[in-house]
Structure formats: structure tokens, C-alpha cells
Amino acid sequence: MPTVEVADLKDDDFLLDVREDDEWRAGHAEGALHIPLSEFVAxxxxxxxxxxxxxxxxxxxxxxxxxxxxxxxxxxxxxDAVNVDGGMQVWAAEGRPVVDAKGEPGIVL
Incomplete structure (x- = not known):
């Protein structure tokens, strides 16, 4: 499986977040497309x-x-798809911005 490190991502890279709705609402990368894994095929x-x-x-x-x-x-x-190694946990740990559903600072569940 092709992977990429969070540190290698650029601000304009297309990001697809497949976490569930509650995780997304608590905190996500601004500008990411959100489609939960459970709904992805549909x-x-x-x-x-x-x-x-x-x-x-x-x-x-x-x-x-x-x-x-x-x-x-x-x-x-x-x-052409790659997995982001370590996911949102690493994203937040590396100081990348995380926003909640209201655009305020968020957290990673």
C-alpha cells in the first residue's frame, strides 16, 4: 500500500477524510473532503x-x-491514491491545524 508521511503533505494536496461523523465534527483538516468509510461505496x-x-x-x-x-x-x-501514515493523530501531533465543525480549533478523537 502506497503511503505518505504527514510531514510530506503540502497545503494544497487533496485530502480525503474517511472517519465517522463524530470524529469529523470534533476535529479535521480544513479543506478535506469528508466521506466516512461506512458510506464510501454509496x-x-x-x-x-x-x-x-x-x-x-x-x-x-x-x-x-x-x-x-x-x-x-x-x-x-x-x-492515484496513498494512505497518510499515522492519520489525524500524527497530523495533530505535528502541529498541523485541526478545526471542528464550526471552524474553531478542534481535537482528534
Missing amino acids: RYGEFTEAAPQDGRVHVICRSGGRSAQVAMYLVQQGI
């Missing part, structure tokens, strides 16, 4: 509309397990 069309046509998709969850599943699925669909 909402795949929403993903394809938002995803870059010729760019890489960086898939993130809390620690990397769920995002690895989605990244693997996307790669099987012919999409």
Missing part, C-alpha cells in the same frame, strides 16, 4: 466529482487503518 460519485482528475488523493483517518482500506480500493479503481 457516496463514491460524490468523491469522483470532488477528486482531482490528474492528481493524487491522500486518504486519512484516525491512525491509518480505515484510510488504508479506502486507498487500496481507490488504487484498484485506477486512481
Whole structure:
């Protein structure tokens, strides 16, 4: 499974967050697309509309397990996708901004 370190992500990289709604509301990376793993297949069309046509998709969850599943699925669909190693836990630990559903400072559940 292709992976990328949080430190290697750029501000304009496309980020797909596959955590559940309660996790997202508590805190997420601003600008990320949110489609929970449990809804991903049903909402795949929403993903394809938002995803870059010729760019890489960086898939993130809390620690990397769920995002690895989605990244693997996307790669099987012919999409350039990578799993973000360590997920939102590493994102927050490295001081990257985390916002809640209201745009205020958030936390990673």
C-alpha cells in the first residue's frame, strides 16, 4: 500500500477524510473532503466529482487503518491514491491545524 508521511503533505494536496461523523465534527483538516468509510461505496460519485482528475488523493483517518482500506480500493479503481501514515493523530501531533465543525480549533478523537 502506497503511503505518505504527514510531514510530506503540502497545503494544497487533496485530502480525503474517511472517519465517522463524530470524529469529523470534533476535529479535521480544513479543506478535506469528508466521506466516512461506512458510506464510501454509496457516496463514491460524490468523491469522483470532488477528486482531482490528474492528481493524487491522500486518504486519512484516525491512525491509518480505515484510510488504508479506502486507498487500496481507490488504487484498484485506477486512481492515484496513498494512505497518510499515522492519520489525524500524527497530523495533530505535528502541529498541523485541526478545526471542528464550526471552524474553531478542534481535537482528534
